[in-house]
Amino acid sequence: MSLKRDLPTSTMSGFALSGILVLTLLNILLQNMPNSIQTAGNELLKLNANEGVANAVTAVVVYFRGFDTLGEIAVLFIASLGLGLMLNSNTKCDIKAESNFMLQTASRLLFPIILLFGIYVMIYGHLSPGGGFQGGVIIASAVLLLLISHKEFEVPHAVIIALETFAGVSYVLIGLVGLLVLDTFLGNFLPHDISQMGLLLSGGIIPLIYIIVGIKVGSEMSMIAQNLIKRSNDV
Amino acid sequence: MIGFIILVTFIGIVIVAFSAVIQKKLADSVILLMGVGLGSVVLFFIFKAPDVALTEAVIGSGISSLIFLMALKHLDEKV
Numbered sequence: 679m680s681l682k683r684d685l686p687t688s689t690m691s692g693f694a695l696s697g698i699l700v701l702t703l704l705n706i707l708l709q710n711m712p713n714s715i716q717t718a719g720n721e722l723l724k725l726n727a728n729e730g731v732a733n734a735v736t737a738v739v740v741y742f743r744g745f746d747t748l749g750e751i752a753v754l755f756i757a758s759l760g761l762g763l764m765l766n767s768n769t770k771c772d773i774k775a776e777s778n779f780m781l782q783t784a785s786r787l788l789f790p791i792i793l794l795f796g797i798y799v800m801i802y803g804h805l806s807p808g809g810g811f812q813g814g815v816i817i818a819s820a821v822l823l824l825l826i827s828h829k830e831f832e833v834p835h836a837v838i839i840a841l842e843t844f845a846g847v848s849y850v851l852i853g854l855v856g857l858l859v860l861d862t863f864l865g866n867f868l869p870h871d872i873s874q875m876g877l878l879l880s881g882g883i884i885p886l887i888y889i890i891v892g893i894k895v896g897s898e899m900s901m902i903a904q905n906l907i908k909r910s911n912d913v
Numbered sequence: 914m915i916g917f918i919i920l921v922t923f924i925g926i927v928i929v930a931f932s933a934v935i936q937k938k939l940a941d942s943v944i945l946l947m948g949v950g951l952g953s954v955v956l957f958f959i960f961k962a963p964d965v966a967l968t969e970a971v972i973g974s975g976i977s978s979l980i981f982l983m984a985l986k987h988l989d990e991k992v
Contacts, residue, residue: 807967812964812971819976819979902980
């Protein structure tokens with residue numbers, strides 16, 4: 679009954695029509711796909727072995743498409759900046775009620791574990807699934823847990839500014855050193871021998887860049903969470 | 914067996930996504946959207962994309978749902 683009232687027949691038939699159109703398009707695309715597209719991944723995997731990084735996705739994200747990652751970091755920075763401008767958090771806490779006793783105790787227990795897991799995902803990004811983006815957001819979710827459980831907790835502003843500036847500047851500096859040494863921006867100028875593959879210290883600059891990305895994403899997402907939770911009431 | 918898991922997860926995702934659309938309260942929709950994210954984490958993991966699965970688990974069903982809930986809380990105060 680209520681389903682029919684919420685979604686009239688025209689909407690339902692629109693859904694069904696668009697679904698059939700997408701399926702037809704996918705069918706045509708899959709049948710007319712040239713064979714060369716399907717082997718593009720193999721070429722990248724062959725190139726990946728030169729960099730000495732066990733996780734092929736990390737090699738693509740940080741090395742082959744390193745400049746794109748710099749752009750993504752810039753986009754996230756601009757988003758965080760805009761949110762900070764719109765919702766400045768100089769006034770008092772927005773949450774009125776005291777949080778639950780269970781939440782407070784559990785957050786004290788869970789915060790170091792989540793933080794440690796985030797740092798692990800960040801540092802081992804070139805060996806196992808994960809990396810800077812995921813690790814940074816895990817760290818930010820640990821900070822978010824503290825923010826919703828402890829009313830008086832605030833992310834230290836000076837530390838965030840220092841971390842973010844350090845991360846952004848060092849990303850560009852590593853790229854410029856690669857430009858000087860190897861004539862390519864973000865060139866892998868540190869030793870990255872294939873025999874070292876699978877060790878923690880392998881892959882040259884790739885783990886360094888992923889740790890920098892993790893620091894930047896973590897601090898930016900923490901600031902976004904704090905701005906959303908503790909914003910001034912008169913915006 | 915693995916095909917059965919894929920099929921059940923896929924049908925579950927479609928059902929949860931559809932029920933997220935027809936919910937009256939927006940907060941319920943956000944919770945069901947979290948369920949869609951969790952189902953796609955399982956699918957990504959089965960189809961051998963653990964990086965994407967980790968990203969979806971952290972961002973898709975973790976942070977973004979909390980940001981949605983925070984925005985809904987502010988909307989409730991205003992409206």
